[in-house]
Amino acid sequence: xxATPRDAxxxxxxxxxxxxxxxxxxxxxxxxxxxxxLKGLVxxxxxxxxxxxxxxxxxxxxxxxxxxxxxxxxxxTPLDPRTPAYDVQMACATGTEAIGSLANKIKLGQxxxxxxxxxxxxxxxxxxxxxxLRAILMEATRAKSTGQRLRALAKIRPGHxxxxxxxxxxxxxxxxxxxxxxxxxxxxxxxRQEQDELAVASHRNLAAAYQDGFFDDLISPFNGLSADNNxxxxxxxxxxxxxSPVFGKDLGANATMTAANSTxxxxxxxxxxxxxxxxADAHDLPKLAxxxxxxxxxxxxxxxxxxxxxxxxxxxxxxxxxxxLTFEDFEYFEIHEAFASxxxxxxxxxxxxxxxxxxxxxxxxxxxxxRSRLNVNGSSLAAGHPFAATGGRIVATLAKLLHGKPxxxxxxxxxxxxxxxxTAIIEGR
Amino acid sequence: xxxxxPIPLPKLGRLYRKAALNAVRSRLSSGGSLKAxxxxxxxxxxxxxxxxxxEQYRLLLEGEPFxxxxxxxxxxxxxxxAGFPVQxxxxxxxxxxxxxxxxxxxxxxxxxxxxxxxxxPVQILARVENFAPHRRGTQVxxxxxxxxxxxxxxxxxxxxxxxxxxxCYLGLGTYLYAKTESTSxxxxxxxxxxxxxxxxxxxxxxxxxxxISGDFNPLHLSGLAGKALGxxxxxxxGMYLAARMLEGREPEGAGHRWSISFEAPVTLPxxxxxxxxxxxxxxxxxxxxxxxxxxRHFTGELNIP
Numbered sequence: 001x002x003a004t005p006r007d008a009x010x011x012x013x014x015x016x017x018x019x020x021x022x023x024x025x026x027x028x029x030x031x032x033x034x035x036x037x038l039k040g041l042v043x044x045x046x047x048x049x050x051x052x053x054x055x056x057x058x059x060x061x062x063x064x065x066x067x068x069x070x071x072x073x074x075x076x077t078p079l080d081p082r083t084p085a086y087d088v089q090m091a092c093a094t095g096t097e098a099i100g101s102l103a104n105k106i107k108l109g110q111x112x113x114x115x116x117x118x119x120x121x122x123x124x125x126x127x128x129x130x131x132x133l134r135a136i137l138m139e140a141t142r143a144k145s146t147g148q149r150l151r152a153l154a155k156i157r158p159g160h161x162x163x164x165x166x167x168x169x170x171x172x173x174x175x176x177x178x179x180x181x182x183x184x185x186x187x188x189x190x191x192r193q194e195q196d197e198l199a200v201a202s203h204r205n206l207a208a209a210y211q212d213g214f215f216d217d218l219i220s221p222f223n224g225l226s227a228d229n230n231x232x233x234x235x236x237x238x239x240x241x242x243x244s245p246v247f248g249k250d251l252g253a254n255a256t257m258t259a260a261n262s263t264x265x266x267x268x269x270x271x272x273x274x275x276x277x278x279x280a281d282a283h284d285l286p287k288l289a290x291x292x293x294x295x296x297x298x299x300x301x302x303x304x305x306x307x308x309x310x311x312x313x314x315x316x317x318x319x320x321x322x323x324x325l326t327f328e329d330f331e332y333f334e335i336h337e338a339f340a341s342x343x344x345x346x347x348x349x350x351x352x353x354x355x356x357x358x359x360x361x362x363x364x365x366x367x368x369x370x371r372s373r374l375n376v377n378g379s380s381l382a383a384g385h386p387f388a389a390t391g392g393r394i395v396a397t398l399a400k401l402l403h404g405k406p407x408x409x410x411x412x413x414x415x416x417x418x419x420x421x422x423t424a425i426i427e428g429r
Numbered sequence: 430x431x432x433x434x435p436i437p438l439p440k441l442g443r444l445y446r447k448a449a450l451n452a453v454r455s456r457l458s459s460g461g462s463l464k465a466x467x468x469x470x471x472x473x474x475x476x477x478x479x480x481x482x483x484e485q486y487r488l489l490l491e492g493e494p495f496x497x498x499x500x501x502x503x504x505x506x507x508x509x510x511a512g513f514p515v516q517x518x519x520x521x522x523x524x525x526x527x528x529x530x531x532x533x534x535x536x537x538x539x540x541x542x543x544x545x546x547x548x549x550p551v552q553i554l555a556r557v558e559n560f561a562p563h564r565r566g567t568q569v570x571x572x573x574x575x576x577x578x579x580x581x582x583x584x585x586x587x588x589x590x591x592x593x594x595x596x597c598y599l600g601l602g603t604y605l606y607a608k609t610e611s612t613s614x615x616x617x618x619x620x621x622x623x624x625x626x627x628x629x630x631x632x633x634x635x636x637x638x639x640x641i642s643g644d645f646n647p648l649h650l651s652g653l654a655g656k657a658l659g660x661x662x663x664x665x666x667g668m669y670l671a672a673r674m675l676e677g678r679e680p681e682g683a684g685h686r687w688s689i690s691f692e693a694p695v696t697l698p699x700x701x702x703x704x705x706x707x708x709x710x711x712x713x714x715x716x717x718x719x720x721x722x723x724x725r726h727f728t729g730e731l732n733i734p
Contacts, residue, residue, distance in 0.1 A: 172626075174626050174628055175626060179624075250624070302625075303705040303707070304705070305707075
């Protein structure tokens with residue numbers, strides 16, 4: 001693997017349970033949730049009064065009043081107020097990007113300790129006024145006389161007053177993420193059965209992990225919730241096959257994506273503590289795993305040259321080549337389940353001789369991924385996916401899975417809006 | 430070319446009032462004849478599209494801003510908008526044989542030879558040609574040509590031509606030729622391709638495009654007017670669809686050619702499924718259809734040099 005000046009160690013994580021939108025966290029703000037996740041992390045690792053190198057996190061949907069969301073959240077914790085904090089945003093890759101860039105700072109010796117994470121709320125999404133109304137209000141603000149102000153305000157029409165909520169559509173295509181994914185799923189021939197099986201496995205794996213107490217030191221209760229409330233331990237293929245497709249309905253019989261094999265909109269927050277080996281030792285903290293490397297990619301999706309959520313396939317190819325690794329070298333795979341078909345399409349692409357040679361420019365396919373090593377403790381279909389919080393959930397889960405397995409590797413893939421993707425490598429210790 | 434008739438830049442409101450009067454008159458007289466066709470083009474000086482118009486256009490299309498550095502060439506459809514009043518003036522002349530109300534835009538072909546920035550005065554020449562029978566009336570080509578201001582277009586060569594647009598219109602129900610049985614075969618089967626985009630058009634798209642283009646044809650403004658004119662409701666301007674199709678795809682240096690053929694009109698508010706597919710020889714192919722019924726709204730293509 002690529003040599004770095006020193007290791008970036010994953011010490012541990014904390015998140016609040018993820019909640020289906022407009023449910024348990026309907027009255028919680030992004031700042032409330034992120035502060036809670038950070039406080040839980042601080043409490044778990046005794047960081048009260050500690051001055052860390054940096055806190056980096058973000059939210060995909062953010063109110064303009066939260067211009068300094070992460071700094072404000074950090075100030076609400078017992079951390080030393082002299083700990084710098086900043087916001088990161090890369091759609092659903094936000095959390096992984098925050099953690100990856102902090103790991104790089106640690107490797108370079110710029111900081112010795114850091115917290116990375118993310119938060120998102122659908123229930124408290126920023127609803128704004130229309131562009132036309134905002135233009136009129138701004139004109140009124142710039143007015144120098146009462147007359148000018150009144151003339152500006154007189155332009156307001158009833159149609160201007162309708163509030164605008166953020167949509168899930170890609171701005172440049174007008175298609176929702178689900179519609180984009182339906183096109184890709186159809187192209188790669190992903191079946192309904194495969195998707196439903198993946199969804200059932202996600203719920204069962206997550207439920208089993210809760211049962212085993214795996215999340216006991218990864219989750220702190222919040223607002224009366226102590227486990228992800230989207231989880232259906234009794235999920236079954238029989239139940240899932242009854243559902244009607246919700247995306248790609250114009251594909252007719254080839255419409256395969258349902259509410260069960262697509263991730264629900266969710267509220268939640270997560271945080272991961274990172275440090276140098278020396279810092280962890282000096283503070284007598286556990287060293288679960290190393291954050292080895294990560295990679296971004298973006299694809300040309302606007303006129304359909306590539307699928308919106310296929311960017312991680314490209315990132316993975318570059319990242320594995322750089323590190324001289326193949327899929328056979330990995331113990332666990334965490335592929336974010338934006339939709340079941342996202343995971344399946346990425347895996348099919350990595351298995352495809354043609355795609356890997358022609359499109360990714362590799363000598364041979366990256367190979368198939370053993371299902372028994374994939375999302376072994378559940379993923380977004382079961383846990384939910386509060387956009388920016390998913391990276392922190394995955395990194396903490398995978399680091400704990402690899403703890404006690406020195407040298408064993410874990411692979412992360414997260415797709416993101418705008419045709420982007422992020423992949424990462426974690427090594428157990 | 431016959432000597433053009435110089436006219437001041439026409440006012441569209443006046444032309445629409447005249448069209449309404451003509452519509453009443455044509456009820457009485459049942460249209461014109463092929464004997465006296467407008468054989469002289471109209472020529473007008475246009476002060477140029479304003480920056481405000483360009484900004485309104487790009488807000489409607491949600492495109493990149495005309496910042497005067499990286500984007501200053503006006504999109505083809507804005508140039509068409511500049512020439513539209515001249516086309517209308519030609520159509521409302523008493524020697525034009527088809528009634529303006531009832532004209533249906535069938536297709537449009539544009540060669541955009543040179544870039545034209547905002548606030549650039551141009552000369553616009555409009556003429557009609559190619560009257561031809563159509564199974565539902567009579568079709569005709571309206572040709573717009575744009576030249577730089579200040580040159581004598583009678584003396585100039587094609588190198589000065591900035592932009593040419595040929596709009597094919599159908600005078601619905603006016604038969605200037607002997608009525609013939611349909612020569613075209615059964616309607617071509619259309620199987621929608623995989624969509625690459627979905628346009629959600631609000632009820633106000635017709636009014637917003639009208640306020641930018643000056644094309645206040647009531648057909649586009651309100652559901653009631655649309656229904657009164659035989660549609661299911663207000664329908665979107667054909668050139669709005671062309672604008673959406675081209676937005677973000679036209680080269681800043683111009684030199685491109687594009688075309689669009691209109692089929693089933695798009696009722697507002699509504700959704701249009703859209704597919705942009707790469708073709709050979711730098712030509713992109715487009716198609717828009719109703720995502721619910723699968724009826725095709727338009728096909729188009731863009732060739733970039």
